[in-house]
Amino acid sequence: MTIDFAKTIAADLDVKSGQVARSIELFDADNTVPFVARYRKEVTGGLDEAQLRTMLERLTYLRNLDARKETVLKSIDEQGKLTGELRTRIETAATLQAVEDLYLPYKPKRRTRATIARERGLEPLAEQILNQDVTAGDPAEIATSFLNDDVPTPADALAGARDIVAESVAEDAGIRAAVRNRTRKEAWLVVTAADESKDERGIFQLYYDYREALSKIPPHRLLAINRGEREGILKVKLDGPDEELIQRIQKQMITNPRSIFSNHIRQAVADGYKRLLSPSITTELRGELTGSSDEHAIDTFAANLRQLLLQAPMRGQTVIGVDPGFRTGCKVALVDPTGKFLGGTTIYPHPPQKRWAEAKTMLLKLIGQGANIIAIGNGTAGRETETLAAEVIGEARSQVGKGRELAYVIVNEAGASVYSASKLARAEFPDLDVSMRGAVSIARRLQDPLAELVKIDPKSIGVGLYQHDVNQKQLAGTLDAVVESAVNHVGVDVNTASAPLLSYVAGISRRVADAVVKHREENGPFRRRKDLKKVKGLGDKTYQQAIGFLKIPDAVQPLDNTFIHPESYPVVERLFEYLEVRGDERDLPAKIERLSRQESLDDLAALLEVGQLTLVDILEALAKPGRDPRDELPPPLLRQDVLSIGDLKEGMILNGTVRNVVDFGAFVDIGVKQDGLVHISQLADRFVKNPFEVVSVGDVVKVKVVKIDAQRGRIGLSMREA
Numbered sequence: 001m002t003i004d005f006a007k008t009i010a011a012d013l014d015v016k017s018g019q020v021a022r023s024i025e026l027f028d029a030d031n032t033v034p035f036v037a038r039y040r041k042e043v044t045g046g047l048d049e050a051q052l053r054t055m056l057e058r059l060t061y062l063r064n065l066d067a068r069k070e071t072v073l074k075s076i077d078e079q080g081k082l083t084g085e086l087r088t089r090i091e092t093a094a095t096l097q098a099v100e101d102l103y104l105p106y107k108p109k110r111r112t113r114a115t116i117a118r119e120r121g122l123e124p125l126a127e128q129i130l131n132q133d134v135t136a137g138d139p140a141e142i143a144t145s146f147l148n149d150d151v152p153t154p155a156d157a158l159a160g161a162r163d164i165v166a167e168s169v170a171e172d173a174g175i176r177a178a179v180r181n182r183t184r185k186e187a188w189l190v191v192t193a194a195d196e197s198k199d200e201r202g203i204f205q206l207y208y209d210y211r212e213a214l215s216k217i218p219p220h221r222l223l224a225i226n227r228g229e230r231e232g233i234l235k236v237k238l239d240g241p242d243e244e245l246i247q248r249i250q251k252q253m254i255t256n257p258r259s260i261f262s263n264h265i266r267q268a269v270a271d272g273y274k275r276l277l278s279p280s281i282t283t284e285l286r287g288e289l290t291g292s293s294d295e296h297a298i299d300t301f302a303a304n305l306r307q308l309l310l311q312a313p314m315r316g317q318t319v320i321g322v323d324p325g326f327r328t329g330c331k332v333a334l335v336d337p338t339g340k341f342l343g344g345t346t347i348y349p350h351p352p353q354k355r356w357a358e359a360k361t362m363l364l365k366l367i368g369q370g371a372n373i374i375a376i377g378n379g380t381a382g383r384e385t386e387t388l389a390a391e392v393i394g395e396a397r398s399q400v401g402k403g404r405e406l407a408y409v410i411v412n413e414a415g416a417s418v419y420s421a422s423k424l425a426r427a428e429f430p431d432l433d434v435s436m437r438g439a440v441s442i443a444r445r446l447q448d449p450l451a452e453l454v455k456i457d458p459k460s461i462g463v464g465l466y467q468h469d470v471n472q473k474q475l476a477g478t479l480d481a482v483v484e485s486a487v488n489h490v491g492v493d494v495n496t497a498s499a500p501l502l503s504y505v506a507g508i509s510r511r512v513a514d515a516v517v518k519h520r521e522e523n524g525p526f527r528r529r530k531d532l533k534k535v536k537g538l539g540d541k542t543y544q545q546a547i548g549f550l551k552i553p554d555a556v557q558p559l560d561n562t563f564i565h566p567e568s569y570p571v572v573e574r575l576f577e578y579l580e581v582r583g584d585e586r587d588l589p590a591k592i593e594r595l596s597r598q599e600s601l602d603d604l605a606a607l608l609e610v611g612q613l614t615l616v617d618i619l620e621a622l623a624k625p626g627r628d629p630r631d632e633l634p635p636p637l638l639r640q641d642v643l644s645i646g647d648l649k650e651g652m653i654l655n656g657t658v659r660n661v662v663d664f665g666a667f668v669d670i671g672v673k674q675d676g677l678v679h680i681s682q683l684a685d686r687f688v689k690n691p692f693e694v695v696s697v698g699d700v701v702k703v704k705v706v707k708i709d710a711q712r713g714r715i716g717l718s719m720r721e722a
Helices: 002-013 017-028 033-039 049-078 084-091 096-106 113-119 123-131 139-146 154-170 173-186 219-230 242-253 262-309 356-368 382-400 416-420 423-428 434-447 449-453 472-490 510-523 529-534 540-549 566-579 588-596 602-608 612-623
Strands: 188-193 209-213 234-239 319-323 330-335 341-347 373-377 407-411 653-662 665-669 676-679 700-709 714-718
Touching (some): 002 017, 033 472, 033 540, 049 096, 084 096, 123 139, 123 262, 139 154, 173 262, 234 262, 242 262, 262 449, 319 434, 356 382, 373 382, 416 423, 416 434, 449 472, 566 612, 588 612, 602 612, 676 700
Parallel strands (some): 373 407
Antiparallel strands (some): 330 341, 653 665
């Protein structure tokens, strides 16, 4: 069965079936995606992580399809209704939808009008109607032979028989597929207001009288309409080619126009379509469209999340983290370059207290203790606190001298409150109140976004659109995979990583992550990768999957601080012999770089008894030992002064940070209270189909202010004109 799956998936991915078959074997042997993608390239033929994850999704679908076929065949067989033709149709069905269509007539269901008619003995009459071989006589006379206590009149008998015919038409797999396809292509989604009083802010006003082709409606619009319907504000229906479809089905069903039952078939088809088939197909298509919209929204969230996680860290900086607030004050935390909490306080610069001068004095004192950067959460009172930070930096510059650069930065604080109240935060800072933990988290997010953000449920990080409306199980699975991918892409310092960070390393469960931290606390830092084998619960398989992603900067063996897997250390030894490397040779990276520039590494790979793809990875790791791929990305945008929306003028050119990317453009923080929107049409001087072609979360971009609506707090920006 695996070979068939491999051929199907290979065709979908446009790769060789052998690559897929070997990859499936690896996954069936409990290997993780990050491990296979990085350390089994020779086996997979170099399939990348995205291809492998897509392959796994497709494999899961095909295996579920196979299992469903077995269940359906068994059920129909037990009913004694499984024919050879039906078996073949089910076994060759390519989708779950096709299998369910074929199963529908045999699926156990609640009592329907057709079920009741069968119980009353009217199935033979329905069969006569469908056979259409009677061309003379009166249908009512034929129906009299089916009368009983439950069927008192010929009209009742014919009505019951029509119910059976109507259901058989509505459950015919071919008819359902044809109606589904035609409706999908030609139907319109029609939206009207259901209760405008529930829409106090007029959010859904656009949809009070709205229609759009079902095949054209973009995902974000459908999700908005779904939300409005769910909140009782909107009413939604499909407007399809119903009358034409009814006539087509009638024409298909009436094989003998001279039959005395032709009119009854017409009635049954019309009834079956309106009462059973159309509502069922409408539900299916709306579910299908919502599913694809969910998938699109989840993919958008995932792309934004990955970029947010992989933002460049601010290394070696002592940071003041500020969790802003009005009435309760701003919580301020001083954090050293390693993320250690040095102390904190609460300042009250804003109403109602307005202790501005005192707040400045406190911040200047913290800068005097070595802080270079003030990280401000972008929530309530964030922009007001930004004004304070700009003033403080202006005064501090004259005090600290030219040698030190001072700046502030706005940090996306989404999810900080979730972390602050979590069990993990209580364990880390049992003596701090919730808001002060939030201030520490904001500072650490600037220092190392990945290490801090993994402590928070990915759904709470706030770079999605309609994340609370989409399929939550699918969302959680996708976002977890993104976090896992990001963590393994960067690698982890096993001696400083928190348990949440370690738990995303390939093969490591939360229980094992906790055990690693406990072992570290009890026995001191790990000096060698192989020492991790001493951790309770970390077995050989987990070690194999995880160890390449776990780094030890000050290890006894320098290779333990690279992505080179210990299973390849003998290859490195043979390479060093070939290069005549002796001891701690300083020009090793230069030698490696010269080697990497060779057109072909085939001969060297054969000499070293290693695959060429693995050799390339080894050379890259040796050329840049201890490399963090995030260091090559642009750093966060640091500021020293502040703007308000009143300072903006159309035509101004500013630098900003992309905070969120959505279907219709990108939201950019330009240093005022409200993020500006760069509409998709303003992203580039060309047609842009997908905003991700141009921007990602965390990008620093140059924008031109093209429109200001101060009353509604809306700012229109253009990258094209900038």
